[in-house]
Amino acid sequence: MFNYLAKKFNLVRLLRKQSTQNANGKKQSGLKISPHLKQNLETLKKTFKESNDFVIREFSFGSKEEPINVALVYIEGLVAKTSINDDIMKPLMYDSSFAGFINTYQPNDIIAFIDERLLSMADSIKVSNLEEVVEGCLDGHTILLVEGETQALSISNQGWERRSISEPQGEVVVRGPREGFTETLRINTSLLRRKIHNPDLVLEMLKVGQKTRTNVCIAYIAGIADDGVVQEVKNRIEDIKTDAILESGYIEQFIEDAPFSPFATIGNSEKPDVVAAKLLEGRVAILVDGSPVVLTVPFLFIEGFQSAEDYYSRPYYSSLVRILRYMGFLFSLYGPGFFVAVVAFHQELIPDALIITISSAMEGTPFPVALEAIGMGIVFEILREAGVRLPKAVGQSVSIVGALVLGDAVVSAGFVSSTMVIVVAFTAIASFVVTSHSDAESIIRFVMTLLGSALGLFGITIGTIGILIHLSALRSFGSPYLSPLAPISWLDLKDTFLRFPLWAMITRPKTIGWNNYQRESLDLIPKPPQKKKDK
Amino acid sequence: MKLEGGKIPANQLVFLIIGFIYGTVVIINPGRAAGNDAWLAFIVSMLVGLCFAAIYVILAQRFQTKNLLEINDLVFGPYLGKLISLVYLWYFFHLGAIVLRNFGDFLAGIIFPETPISVFLITMVLICASAVRNGIEVIGRTSIILTIITTIILVLTSLLSIPLMDFNNLLPILQTTKLKEFLTTVLISATFPFGETVVFLMIFSTVNNPKKLKLTTLIAFLFGGGLLLIQAIRNIAVLGTLMDIYTYPSYTAVRAVNIFEVITRIEILVVINFLTMGFIKVTVLYYAVSLGTAQLLKLKSYLPVVLPIGILMICLSLLQFESSFENSYFTYTIYPFYALPFQIFLPLLTLLVAIIRGKKGVPG
Numbered sequence A: 001m002f003n004y005l006a007k008k009f010n011l012v013r014l015l016r017k018q019s020t021q022n023a024n025g026k027k028q029s030g031l032k033i034s035p036h037l038k039q040n041l042e043t044l045k046k047t048f049k050e051s052n053d054f055v056i057r058e059f060s061f062g063s064k065e066e067p068i069n070v071a072l073v074y075i076e077g078l079v080a081k082t083s084i085n086d087d088i089m090k091p092l093m094y095d096s097s098f099a100g101f102i103n104t105y106q107p108n109d110i111i112a113f114i115d116e117r118l119l120s121m122a123d124s125i126k127v128s129n130l131e132e133v134v135e136g137c138l139d140g141h142t143i144l145l146v147e148g149e150t151q152a153l154s155i156s157n158q159g160w161e162r163r164s165i166s167e168p169q170g171e172v173v174v175r176g177p178r179e180g181f182t183e184t185l186r187i188n189t190s191l192l193r194r195k196i197h198n199p200d201l202v203l204e205m206l207k208v209g210q211k212t213r214t215n216v217c218i219a220y221i222a223g224i225a226d227d228g229v230v231q232e233v234k235n236r237i238e239d240i241k242t243d244a245i246l247e248s249g250y251i252e253q254f255i256e257d258a259p260f261s262p263f264a265t266i267g268n269s270e271k272p273d274v275v276a277a278k279l280l281e282g283r284v285a286i287l288v289d290g291s292p293v294v295l296t297v298p299f300l301f302i303e304g305f306q307s308a309e310d311y312y313s314r315p316y317y318s319s320l321v322r323i324l325r326y327m328g329f330l331f332s333l334y335g336p337g338f339f340v341a342v343v344a345f346h347q348e349l350i351p352d353a354l355i356i357t358i359s360s361a362m363e364g365t366p367f368p369v370a371l372e373a374i375g376m377g378i379v380f381e382i383l384r385e386a387g388v389r390l391p392k393a394v395g396q397s398v399s400i401v402g403a404l405v406l407g408d409a410v411v412s413a414g415f416v417s418s419t420m421v422i423v424v425a426f427t428a429i430a431s432f433v434v435t436s437h438s439d440a441e442s443i444i445r446f447v448m449t450l451l452g453s454a455l456g457l458f459g460i461t462i463g464t465i466g467i468l469i470h471l472s473a474l475r476s477f478g479s480p481y482l483s484p485l486a487p488i489s490w491l492d493l494k495d496t497f498l499r500f501p502l503w504a505m506i507t508r509p510k511t512i513g514w515n516n517y518q519r520e521s522l523d524l525i526p527k528p529p530q531k532k533k534d535k
Numbered sequence B: 001m002k003l004e005g006g007k008i009p010a011n012q013l014v015f016l017i018i019g020f021i022y023g024t025v026v027i028i029n030p031g032r033a034a035g036n037d038a039w040l041a042f043i044v045s046m047l048v049g050l051c052f053a054a055i056y057v058i059l060a061q062r063f064q065t066k067n068l069l070e071i072n073d074l075v076f077g078p079y080l081g082k083l084i085s086l087v088y089l090w091y092f093f094h095l096g097a098i099v100l101r102n103f104g105d106f107l108a109g110i111i112f113p114e115t116p117i118s119v120f121l122i123t124m125v126l127i128c129a130s131a132v133r134n135g136i137e138v139i140g141r142t143s144i145i146l147t148i149i150t151t152i153i154l155v156l157t158s159l160l161s162i163p164l165m166d167f168n169n170l171l172p173i174l175q176t177t178k179l180k181e182f183l184t185t186v187l188i189s190a191t192f193p194f195g196e197t198v199v200f201l202m203i204f205s206t207v208n209n210p211k212k213l214k215l216t217t218l219i220a221f222l223f224g225g226g227l228l229l230i231q232a233i234r235n236i237a238v239l240g241t242l243m244d245i246y247t248y249p250s251y252t253a254v255r256a257v258n259i260f261e262v263i264t265r266i267e268i269l270v271v272i273n274f275l276t277m278g279f280i281k282v283t284v285l286y287y288a289v290s291l292g293t294a295q296l297l298k299l300k301s302y303l304p305v306v307l308p309i310g311i312l313m314i315c316l317s318l319l320q321f322e323s324s325f326e327n328s329y330f331t332y333t334i335y336p337f338y339a340l341p342f343q344i345f346l347p348l349l350t351l352l353v354a355i356i357r358g359k360k361g362v363p364g
Helices: A001-030 A037-046 A081-093 A105-119 A128-141 A185-195 A227-238 A247-253 A272-280 A301-305 A308-312 A315-344 A353-362 A370-390 A391-413 A418-431 A439-472 A490-494 B010-022 B031-062 B067-075 B078-111 B117-134 B136-160 B179-191 B195-203 B210-244 B251-255 B266-294 B303-319 B323-358
Strands: A054-061 A068-074 A124-127 A141-146 A152-156 A201-208 A214-221 A267-269 A284-288 A294-297
Touching: A001 B010, A037 A128, A037 A141, A054 A081, A068 A081, A068 A128, A081 A105, A105 A124, A105 A128, A105 A141, A105 A152, A124 A128, A128 A141, A128 A152, A141 A267, A152 B195, A185 A214, A185 A272, A185 A284, A185 A301, A185 A439, A201 B078, A201 B323, A214 A227, A214 A272, A227 A247, A227 A284, A227 A370, A247 A284, A247 A294, A267 A272, A272 A284, A272 A294, A272 A308, A294 B067, A301 A315, A308 A315, A308 B179, A315 A370, A315 A439, A353 A418, A370 A391, A370 A439, A370 B323, A418 A439, A439 B031, A439 B117, A439 B136, A439 B266, B010 B136, B010 B210, B010 B266, B031 B117, B031 B179, B031 B210, B031 B323, B067 B078, B067 B195, B067 B323, B078 B195, B078 B266, B078 B303, B078 B323, B117 B136, B117 B266, B136 B210, B136 B266, B179 B195, B179 B323, B195 B210, B195 B266, B195 B323, B210 B251, B251 B266, B266 B303
Parallel strands: none
Antiparallel strands: A054 A068, A068 A141, A124 A152, A141 A152, A201 A214, A214 A284, A267 A294, A284 A294
């Protein structure tokens, strides 16, 4: 054992040593662009290890006697080829002869001249560092290097294959916008901009991941979002020192408040309207390049029960649906556990007529009721997992085999009682009502079943108190997770169990956007038009 | 040295006090001796309890951010103060053990007759320990939800019992009980549960708005007393004179509920109430003892003492009574006189000495 510990210790020491070396190695880079074009190109070739998608196009233009040698470097597939042809090469090689180029040519401002007079590209910046050249290439920029110059032009003409905007599969709505985020960061930010036409919407870019150098964007509305939360988000993201950020889930796991909790403390959505609404309540959104899932913080427990559609349809039915969601959540947590507890310990709770039905169904089944509940729970989770990963056509056959054949056969063969199948099936349906907390739901359901089978309703109550303690102790970026329930804030109950009419939602949530709390004027309730006095 | 950095808003204190007052009374009926006048005895004892609470609140407001132990140190000097603090801590500790034992007796005696009592004590203490370790903020937040659930359940069970109620059972008023019995009941229910709120002297200092303490405590007492009153009236109206016979009248009263043969035997709801409210009561006492012990021993954090105190509490609650009958004998005859010094004499003495010696807490 001591050997094992010593090895661990050595490993940790080794890792520490390596990380300091890495830090030292990083400082050495930062080479300036040299005036010799050939030398620059050699360095770049070496940097890219002769990768075959790294393209160098050398050409020259200007007078025959004093040609200007330039080179375009870019990465094949990340740039728009037509734009290079029409907007970079054509002006330089062809249009330059008409622009009085030869006459005004002076060696020291050639870069400025190209940038200001020749290129017909909207977005270009001057760089003077080879590192910036490399980074620009990797971001999909086209770099123009000029012989004899210590600066280069980084021209933004990214163009790669991208998925078109489509309706997200996970968040389907009947009423409301159908568009969803895509994998491209710029498109996602533009979707947000199109929802909120306001210069106060701030987008801040960060680069995360030492190997992947992924673009991460923090979005918030200045004046509504709490500055402390914004700073905290930035700090936490900047502290991530890891190789790769491939999806926003990576960021989520590195910055969440409660890494050991089954409950998520960071929200996510694929819909721009949802994210815009959260931003307007004072939350901060984190967009990650390459992921259509946008994170929002702080995330409260009750957000799992809110859906975008609640706000688009009229309040009465949305309130009813919301209460049903809470019921579904409770049922999916307690369903099997409660059933097991009642059948095993508290039979007196069941009405007389029902207990006869239940007991006759249970007669002859070989396993104790707790084992049935846990076994069927596991079967359900397996069926669900099998259905999710398969293509749609095969997935349907899995659900038919699983639900109809297996469910029916298991009862008629006398393995499991039909009551248990009903309970587990309904629990499964109920668990789909609240998707945000679904992973916590599954885990807690098993725990509750175990507690219920061991200690009856006493166990379940104790388990519930335990969960409550855990939830009350959680915080998401400074906001108590259970607010507005505990700590109670009466104003925010307007959007918790019931969805009040929009004209009654005067304030923003108290724990999130309270430094600018009024979001609408007081007297918005629709009234019949005022009658004229003389009538 | 600050052992508890958390602050709770005044509205959480309301829920905490309500939960604490309603605590064990869910099951155990302190107004046993008064028969069908118990409800009246509750009202009187609530007023007496309010007088007790007035002393605590005045004391707490005089010393703003100081808790009970710090007040003792200030008022009685470091040595005598420590001794008095120790006496208080013993009381909180013992009370916690008694509440735990009530739990165990009820669950092992009525609900799970074949399970040993220690199972319930250990589970309960573990869950309370996790709350105590999370600090007063979490205890406060948990109490909100639990108290609201309990109130709903109490109102629900009372509404469902309406068909069984006979309000003539409440009559005649003050005819069948002698004055002595009535006063005994008042004494019993003033010390249990109202006087037990002396433990909140450890918690008043964490309330972020000490000026609201008076109003907060008044509301909490009225609401908590109201819950007791609803329960007492329900039990008397359903059970009538039989109420004195049962050890756990609420349980028996709700047991009789039968709506269309569908909602029957819902007494388990009373058990759930008992568990949630008892949880709050044990947790508050447990928290006070842990914090106080750490303060007395000058520890940097109270976390290391939480589990040992819990284990000792389990041991004491197992050892102190031979049987549940001994427990209820103790509750009705000895406990009121045992508790009075801690609940009224010591706080009153502290207040008087503080006034005479001119000791005051520095505000802020």
